[in-house]
Amino acid sequence: MADVARRAGVSAMTVSRTLKGTGPVTPETRDRILQAVEDLGYVLDLSAGALSSKKTGFVSVLIPSLNNSNFSDTVSGITEVLDTEGMQVLIGITNYSRLREEQVIETMLQRRPEGIIVTGGTHTPRGRLILEKAGIPVIETWDLPAAPIDHVVGFSNAATIEDMMARLVFRGYRRIAFIEGEHGEDTRGQDRRAGYERAVQALGLERACVISLGRPPVTMAQGSPAVVRLMETWPEVEAVICVSDLPAFGAIMECHRRGWAVPDRLAIAGFGDFEVARQCWPSITTVSVGSRDIGTRAGALMLEAIQAHHTGESLPPRLIRTPHTLIERDSTAGRPEGATAGRVA
Template identity: 40%
Template sequence: MRDIAKEAGVSPMTVSRALKSDGSVNAKTRQMVQDVADKLGYVYDTTAQAFRAQRSGFLALTLPSINNANFATTHKALTESLAETDLQLLQGITNYDVVREEQMVRQLLARRPDAMILTGGTHTDTTRRLLESASIPVFEIWDIPEAPIGHVIGFSNSDAMGLIVDHLAQSGRQRLGFVGASADTDARGHERRLGTIKAARERGLAEVLDLQIGPAPATMSSGLELVMREIDRIRGLDALVCVSDPVAFGAMMALECLGLTIPGDIAVTGFGNFEISRISRPSITTLDVGAQEIGTLTGRCANEILSGISAQDAVIETLTPRLLVRKTTG
């Protein structure tokens, strides 16, 4: 900072104030100081300032995967909603594993984030205790947990499946199969499985055939492989309800290879309104769950709470998924 002050012809205190965007320094001087700092490769160290203010300027975020386009959409919207603030994201990937999530939460809390954002509402007991003791805002997104830790912005994965089952039943489909990852590796996917089974029973349909791919994440390839492996059982179904659009696409490729027509012989539905559901031929009937809206609302709520604009009373934002009827169901 002394080097910058010398070259810019100002005092070290002016340099400090300029780099902190202090209002007592005019715009011309601030820009001159910044230009010299850039020339010398200097980055202002905010550690001491953060210590005094008890604020790090970071939000911690856990995501199950960066390969899932919906989570990427949520991440992008969250980042964009923070663009005009002084907040940045620290990110950890859990690989759909609650034990891994616990490790990530412990590591992220060590960085003293101003808030924690968790994808999903299923956690280990230790994770809950860590977060309840952290004295920072906690957001659970993409789910509606029964016992929220703090703030919630999401939807009911279970209830959403009623829209799919209603549509299939109304089009005369009686025998459904659910395709998803194993129950113990994908909590949100398992909620969709349970929601499909519950909705089918309530509507008097046949018992849903549970077709488990294996450990999460469920992908196009695993959807294809599941159908090839289980085709003898699938031939008796009217519809395949898939945990996501990529799984539905993989299942469709296998069904067509095996000579079954869609939706003539069997209907197929997805989940998430991924891009592939729109451009696939036939296009895939799916649910739009508001991935972008989740990210935008989370960023906005976090900023308002941390900046004191709104109270820290628990925020519960329940989104309503939309059924998008396309060609795979007739």
């Protein structure tokens, strides 16, 4: 930068101001500097700038996996918003493990991000502690934690499935099963299952029938053995909700193979509104949670929080409930006998 300054006949400070757009610079001086930058092929060093200004321009984003389009949609949304302010997203993959999340948080903080966005509201005690003490805005997403760390942009996973259950019952289904991932790490999946069980109670259904797929990430492939097991275990089942569209799709394909009509023999619903749910035949009833919107809203909130952070005050914890939408499609068209079938006359 000193070279540039010399060549343009100004001080390094003026070069800095020109390149960052902070402070006033005479147009001529500016041109001269930009010319010098061009001539020398100079590239600003943001690491050095970060050290001196104490603004790294980083925001860390922690997600369970990149290979789930729900999460990559959220990241895309965040990235898009932060890009407008020249901030760089640092992605951390937690692999659906809270312990891994804790480690990733620790290493992330060494980069001095100006804010951190995590997926879910359940963390290891130490992970939570570190986040609280980090002294930067924190946003928890994809969940509505009972005791948020700071800000929240999310929805109730349980409620999405309760809504779905109500709708299925309204459509005439009574024997409704649930296909879930393994217990333990995927807390959002657990919440959905909890929603299912509450709904079974609330709607007065006979009993909860749950098939477990295995460790997350849940995949399309897991759907086919799961639906087979389901039909063997509870042949009387009329409908099934899957913890995600992916196994729902796998299940539907298995049904095609076996000649089980969907939805007439078995209605199948998913979660997440993946592209495959819309394109599948029959198209899959699902819940859209607006993955990308969660990202853009979290991004915007983060910018606001960082802004406040810079001016000294810290933004009071905000809770943004994002809407979820039940999307009824062909895979749950209703009992053949009509919407009232199975109801008490």
